[in-house]
Amino acid sequence: MKKVFIVHGFNGEPNGGWRPWLMGELAKHDIYACALPMPKPDVPSKESWVKTISIAVENPNEEIFLVGHSLGVPAILGYLETLALGLKIGGVVLVSGIIHVVSDRDKPSLINHFFDKDFNYEKIKNICSNFVVIHGDDDQNVPFSQAIELSQNLSCELVPVPDGKHLNGSAGFYQLPELLESLLKMIK
DSSP: OOEEEEEOOTTOOTTSTTHHHHHHHHHHTTOEEEEEOOSOTTSOOHHHHHHHHHHHHOSOOTTEEEEEETTHHHHHHHHHHHSOBTBOOSEEEEESOOOSOOOSTTOGGGTGGGGSSOOOHHHHHHHOOOEEEEEETTOSSSOHHHHHHHHHHTTOEEEEETTOTTSSGGGTOSOOHHHHHHHHHHHO
């Protein structure tokens, strides 16, 4: 059975932004989807977020698909790094993903530990070979240059969303068709 696990970002919640819409759309295709409540989203811990993903996924395999938004992206990358070589995940869509500390304007000390080491992209690509990066071309929280770098490191498609900002509820995004389309292409 195909399963999609959605990981929100810093100060996020499972039912914020486009997540309820995405779960509803996937249900129409008989695809199980669950938005994970990440622990202490206002004071996030990479270790506890990775553990939460691991517990939810339980049995990593090619029927599992992951979607991350913002800080959920490094949490998913960190999770993939923990998996044993030989395990495979079906696909991953990374939305407005942060992979480096941006500035000190939003208390980065709360999230700096998510970036305490470089990601092992070779291992990550060994676990999953099916990635898509989606990013607002005018994101003021996470520069578009990070999306370019992330898509290059993962050797995957980058889908820019014109005037998308951070692609969250605050930016008016309660639906994200580009995400649904990318995910369905992976799953089918």
